[in-house]
Amino acid sequence: MKKILGSLLILSLLLLNSCGKADTGCQPIPVANEKVQLQAYATANGITASENPNGFLYEIIAPGSGPAITVNNTVSVVYTGKLMDGTVFTSVAVSQDWQLSSVIDGWKLGIPLIRKGGRIKLIIPSALAYSCGGNLPAIPGNAPIFFDITVNDVK
Incomplete structure (x- = not known):
């Protein structure tokens, strides 16, 4: 009986000790919180960027041609x-080659x-990257x- 009570006491103390501690898991930064940093990068690097509704910035240097690319495609790229x-x-x-469905959201x-x-x-905010x-x-x-x-091929 003493062993059981002792074990319960130790378990109780461990549980109490873990309650109320700050979460040590990572916390993503909201896209809106990085907007100024993304714009500053664009300005500093001469990028005439447009903002996507999802929060990333982009500049199309060359639009390319052919069928539209979808997340179901594999793209052959240099980057x-x-x-x-x-x-x-x-x-x-x-x-x-990258299967577009398996890459970062950006x-x-x-x-x-x-x-x-x-x-x-x-220019991709962290929430759409890693x-x-x-x-x-x-x-x-x-x-x-x-x-x-640069997209060299689409499969």
Whole structure:
């Protein structure tokens, strides 16, 4: 009986100790909270950006041609990705295939704005990129990012 009471006491103390502690899980930043930072990046980098209703900024450099791209397509792209401080975290010079349904939301929403042969610059808020979890070690949590993407093929 003493063992049971002792175990219950320890369990109770553990439960009480865990109550009321702050949530240590990550908290995504709302898109609206990064709007000024995205606009500043566009201005500093000479990007004449339009704002998508979802909150990302984009500039279509070349619209491309052919059928519209959808999230069901695989796109063959070359791209460069940067943090807002200009740090390049990825650069792909030889076309790489991506199933559009499996990429970040910023790509899912931005790439369909162009077609095969098109080029677009995307300034993506963190909530439409890697959110609060980031993509470590290259992309910290809650980091808005920039991509310059050229679509070479659509399948």
